Amino acid sequence: MGLSWMAWTWPTAAFFIFVALCILTMGVWEYLSPGGGPRHGILGLETTRGDRLFISLLGSAFIFLAWLGLMGTPLWAPLAIAIVYGIVVFRFV
Amino acid sequence: MNKIENQKAWFFVLPVLALVAFNAIIPLMTVVNYSVQETFGDNTFFWAGVMWFEQVLTSERFHASLGRQMIFTFSILAIEIPLGVLIALTMPRKGPWVPVCLVLMALPLLIPWNVVGAMWNIFALPDIGLLGRTLNAIGFDYNFTRQPGDAWFTMILMDVWHWTSLVVLLAYAGLVSIPDAYYQAAKIDGAKPLAIFRYIQLPKMKRVLTIAILLRFMDSFMIYTEPFVLTGGGPGNSTTLLSIDLVKIALGQFDLGPAAAMSLIYFLIILAMSWVFYTVMMRNEAN
Numbered sequence: 001m002g003l004s005w006m007a008w009t010w011p012t013a014a015f016f017i018f019v020a021l022c023i024l025t026m027g028v029w030e031y032l033s034p035g036g037g038p039r040h041g042i043l044g045l046e047t048t049r050g051d052r053l054f055i056s057l058l059g060s061a062f063i064f065l066a067w068l069g070l071m072g073t074p075l076w077a078p079l080a081i082a083i084v085y086g087i088v089v090f091r092f093v
Numbered sequence: 094m095n096k097i098e099n100q101k102a103w104f105f106v107l108p109v110l111a112l113v114a115f116n117a118i119i120p121l122m123t124v125v126n127y128s129v130q131e132t133f134g135d136n137t138f139f140w141a142g143v144m145w146f147e148q149v150l151t152s153e154r155f156h157a158s159l160g161r162q163m164i165f166t167f168s169i170l171a172i173e174i175p176l177g178v179l180i181a182l183t184m185p186r187k188g189p190w191v192p193v194c195l196v197l198m199a200l201p202l203l204i205p206w207n208v209v210g211a212m213w214n215i216f217a218l219p220d221i222g223l224l225g226r227t228l229n230a231i232g233f234d235y236n237f238t239r240q241p242g243d244a245w246f247t248m249i250l251m252d253v254w255h256w257t258s259l260v261v262l263l264a265y266a267g268l269v270s271i272p273d274a275y276y277q278a279a280k281i282d283g284a285k286p287l288a289i290f291r292y293i294q295l296p297k298m299k300r301v302l303t304i305a306i307l308l309r310f311m312d313s314f315m316i317y318t319e320p321f322v323l324t325g326g327g328p329g330n331s332t333t334l335l336s337i338d339l340v341k342i343a344l345g346q347f348d349l350g351p352a353a354a355m356s357l358i359y360f361l362i363i364l365a366m367s368w369v370f371y372t373v374m375m376r377n378e379a380n
Contacts, residue, residue: 006119007126007138016122045376058368061361068143069150075143 022053041093052093056086121360128353145354155355157330158338159362165334166313169252173309174302176253177260182294184261186269195265198258206255210322213251217323237324241331244324248332251319256309263305267298303374310370314363335359 036048060082067078130138149155184194219225219236228235237243279289317336326333343352
């Protein structure tokens with residue numbers, strides 16, 4: 001049985017490689033500075049680096065969906081917004 | 094004392110990881126792959142980009158079923174949570190009636206979802222069902238197979254009947270964990286029943302109630318079997334909730350691309366809302 005039923009495409013493979021790399025980076029980061037860097041951010045709750053990654057990824061998904069639903073393609077603008085959003089989350093949340 | 098470095102435990106996690114990969118991660122990846130392609134069967138796929146996502150996000154049909162889903166979920170939460178707390182408060186906390194009440198409350202939870210749907214379908218039929226005939230006999234023009242309002246009434250009543258018990262049992266567990274000393278102190282202070290509820294019982298139930306809300310939210314947001322067996326999504330599309338619509342697109346029309354895109358949007362909504370509930374819960378806990 002091959003993998004043809006999974007219908008892989010390069011863009012989706014790249015997406016999963018990106019997510020896997022994010023998780024791997026988190027692992028390396030955790031190894032270099034253990035503890036997850038917990039702190040109280042602007043949401044008023046304690047977050048670790050893993051929480052911040054989750055909030056960034058989930059929020060980015062909604063930024064893309066909102067843009068796609070309201071403005072349509074191309075998706076460069078939401079990509080820029082998502083990157084800024086991710087940086088803000090890692091800096092302040 | 095030196096801490097012994099031993100990472101062997103990780104190997105014991107491997108079977109779980111393999112299982113989760115097999116039944117959740119790989120299928121989810123496949124859904125992501127399907128969501129950007131078009132297929133006409135025969136395992137042949139054509140690249141479609143984000144077309145399906147755009148189509149789903151701008152489709153009236155998706156907005157309508159999402160709207161119905163929200164109305165359904167928030168209606169049953171608004172009824173089941175207060176009702177569950179009220180029933181739990183009236184249940185005895187000591188004596189021979191405790192097991193009787195608990196068994197009665199647990200009964201609806203033991204019935205399989207499709208059986209609940211079938212039961213309520215027959216129960217509510219206007220010509221032969223007990224509920225349907227009774228309502229018509231006392232002068233209501235009730236027919237859940239023809240009137241959307243009646244279909245909604247029956248669907249919500251069915252969910253309340255099936256799942257309020259869960260809230261009752263959770264709230265009851267919270268209530269029995271309150272030591273008698275709290276009530277004695279309240280009695281000495283001359284607290285009224287309302288004050289006891291507000292300052293003793295409710296704070297002690299907060300944790301279990303958050304779990305109850307989270308569970309009922311997730312379950313009702315993903316509900317399929319009961320409303321499908323009861324109404325089949327009708328009359329018209331009036332009770333077509335998100336999951337029913339999704340199955341219609343995926344299996345009825347065999348539009349795998351749009352169905353995959355819709356599944357992912359659906360999944361993200363559930364993930365985000367569950368995260369919000371969880372965060373609020375943790376925040377209250379910290380305070």
